[in-house]
Amino acid sequence: MIITEKVELKVFQQSYVDRLFRTVSSTNNFEDYSLENFPFEGRFPRGGTGLYIDKNTKLDAENSDLENSKILYQALFTLTETQASDERLWTYMTHVVFWKYMRNRWPVEKTQENKEIGRITDRYFLRKINIQSLTRNGIARLWWYAHLTYDKSRANPFELTEVLLSKADLTVGLTERALGSNRNILFAVLEFLKENSSISSSEEKTREIYKRLNLVGGVRNLPFLSVEDITEILEKIKITLP
Helix, strand or coil, X not given: CCCCCEEECCEECHHHHHHHHHHHHHHCCCHHHHCCCCCCCCCCEECCCCCEEECXXXXXXXXXXXXXXXXXXXXXXXXXXXXXHXXXXXXXXXXXXXXXXXXXXXXXXXXXXXXXXXXXXXXXXXXXXXXXXXXXXXXXXXXXXXHHHCCCCCCCCCHHHHHHCCCHHHHHHHHCCHHHHCHHHHHHHHHXXXXXXXXXXXXXXXXXXXXXXXHHCCCCCHHHCCHXXXXXXXXXHHHHCC
16 A cells, blocks of 8 residues: 655745846846755745645656656546636745756756756746646646546547647647637547548648637637537548649
């Protein structure tokens, strides 16, 4: 019998998140992001969040995004979308809870010169609450990849997560478009790509699918359509592909 111990997660105070961000973005001071432990001020994380995680939860930069996504989502399965859109939480996660993972996954000192600030603000912070930002923050992205695609009705609930994370261009193509924020659209597109490997294996054809589906969205309100309706549209688009 495996006994797990849950610990309550903390979040940074908003004023402290703002200060950390200003330190990086306005002064270009990013030396702290090369240290073994981030020197955060211990009085600014606060408790009482009501959020708990197994204290043994570990993310490994040697693992795939898919493996880490499953680990994190199962560890934070009860997290609500509102809680998972809180920049204070994810900033605490990137700077404290999963600092070792962040340092190994996105080492700032190995970033191309003059790109360090962009890497830090993209991966360690969450300044905007939209699908693009949520899936760029180093830890939030892992939770949201799984959350947007998890389907408990399937034998493998992470089946569509596996499709989403099967190729980097597929992941970025969906999560950096408005298409990726609607569950029905996302489910329909991922299931379609799973069943049509000749399309999903071609970056050009996949991009064309996204483009034409967006065009359809100009005359039909896609977010209000069922998965079946969107699948039907995708099948019609498929016929017209070169």
